[in-house]
Amino acid sequence: MTVSDAVKRDAPQARPARTKVSWAWLGVLPFFIFTFLFLIYPSSTIVIRSFQDSVTKAFTFENINKLLHSQYLIQSYWISIKLSLITALGGGFFGFLLAYAAIRGGLPKSMYAALMTFSGVASNFAGVPLAFAFIALLSPTGLLIGWMRALGYNPYFHGFTLYTFTGLAIVYMYFQFPLMVLVIAPAIEGMRREWLEASENLGASSFQYWRYVALPILGPALLGTMILLFGNAFGAYATAQALTGGQINLVTIVIGSELRGDVLGNAGVGYALSLGMVVIMALAIVGYTALQRRTERWLR
Numbered sequence: 001m002t003v004s005d006a007v008k009r010d011a012p013q014a015r016p017a018r019t020k021v022s023w024a025w026l027g028v029l030p031f032f033i034f035t036f037l038f039l040i041y042p043s044s045t046i047v048i049r050s051f052q053d054s055v056t057k058a059f060t061f062e063n064i065n066k067l068l069h070s071q072y073l074i075q076s077y078w079i080s081i082k083l084s085l086i087t088a089l090g091g092g093f094f095g096f097l098l099a100y101a102a103i104r105g106g107l108p109k110s111m112y113a114a115l116m117t118f119s120g121v122a123s124n125f126a127g128v129p130l131a132f133a134f135i136a137l138l139s140p141t142g143l144l145i146g147w148m149r150a151l152g153y154n155p156y157f158h159g160f161t162l163y164t165f166t167g168l169a170i171v172y173m174y175f176q177f178p179l180m181v182l183v184i185a186p187a188i189e190g191m192r193r194e195w196l197e198a199s200e201n202l203g204a205s206s207f208q209y210w211r212y213v214a215l216p217i218l219g220p221a222l223l224g225t226m227i228l229l230f231g232n233a234f235g236a237y238a239t240a241q242a243l244t245g246g247q248i249n250l251v252t253i254v255i256g257s258e259l260r261g262d263v264l265g266n267a268g269v270g271y272a273l274s275l276g277m278v279v280i281m282a283l284a285i286v287g288y289t290a291l292q293r294r295t296e297r298w299l300r
Contacts, residue, residue, distance in 0.1 A: 043278060050275040054267040063272035073273065076251040080234055081280075083165065083250070087172040088229035095180025096222060102181075103188045116185070119178035126175050131242035134171050138162045163244050171239060176229050183228060187221035187295055217295075224291030231284040235277070251277060 053060050067073050101107075102115050125133075137144050140156055148154060161167055191214065199209040237252035246253045251273055258270030 046271050046274045046278060049268065049271040052268060052271075060268075063266075063268040066266075066269050067272045067276065072249070073254065073269070076249045076254045076273070077276065079165070079249050080251040083169060083172065084230045084233040086169055087176050087233045088226045090169075091173050091176025091180050091229050092222065092226040095177045096184055098177070099181045099184050100188055103185060104191075115181070119181040122178040123175050123182055126236065127238035128242040130171060130174065131239050134162060134167075134174075134243065138167070138170075163247065165248060168240055168243060168248060171243060172233050172236065176233065179232060180225055180229060183225045184221060187218055191217065220291040221295040224288045224295065227284050227288045227291070231281055231288075234284070235281065 050063055051059050051061065053062065098115075102112050107115075134142075136142055139145065139162055142162075145155070162170075195213055196209060199213055204212070235252065237250075237256065240246075240248060240250050241253055241256065246257065255270050255273045255277070258265045258273065259267055
């Protein structure tokens with residue numbers, strides 16, 4: 001056998017093997033289609049139409065200019081931010097106490113499972129059904145108000161009204177509490193008892209344990225979850241609309257009135273308001289993600 005014959009025989013073996021086409025990516029194709037249709041395309045549309053005249057479709061900064069110089073529109077952001085902050089802080093604080101008591105308080109497993117199941121259901125109970133549930137409970141003819149009237153106390157005679165900012169905050173707290181329990185529970189479960197035992201062996205008090213051990217570890221998780229609650233309340237629309245009929249000047253309600261298409265609406269301003277909401281929500285997601293990564297370093 002000559003050298004040339006050997007080269008010819010070995011030549012096919014020297015060629016790189018053909019790379020097999022992987023069809024595994026088809027499994028995630030629905031996710032990318034969903035992301036494009038319900039996230040990328042709507043967000044791009046909002047950005048483009050924020051800088052377009054609603055009638056002529058010509059590009060302009062008039063919508064942004066109106067947004068920055070209208071006290072009515074700026075006030076809608078302020079009311080939404082205030083409502084979201086109050087419900088995020090209240091729901092975060094009391095939800096953390098509830099989750100900590102359920103996990104570290106020695107509750108039977110059946111009660112803990114029932115609490116987590118309820119939290120999963122209640123955190124998704126929002127919108128029009130939630131509004132009507134509270135109307136049936138806390139309206140002037142509601143069930144609980146009727147019981148309180150039978151006991152000689154009517155909160156509506158002392159300034160309380162379900163259809164105001166305070167009433168709306170109470171309704172929002174209904175789904176903020178359980179969401180906090182669901183999100184913060186893994187972080188509390190990740191706290192090791194060895195850390196508490198070590199601090200006690202070193203003579204630390206409960207205050208010192210929380211000050212120097214527990215809070216530095218749980219702090220990012222608490223703050224990140226409250227940011228998540230803030231975004232959850234900031235984007236709510238159906239509950240406020242169904243409960244108050246649009247009387248409270250939330251930014252989501254103002255967007256709805258601007259885009260509804262009546263004679264007083266300006267779709268361009270509505271898109272500009274939506275763009276502001278997208279920016280705020282994006283900042284909230286970035287903050288939550290960064291704090292969540294910081295928490296995971298301790299809980300691995």
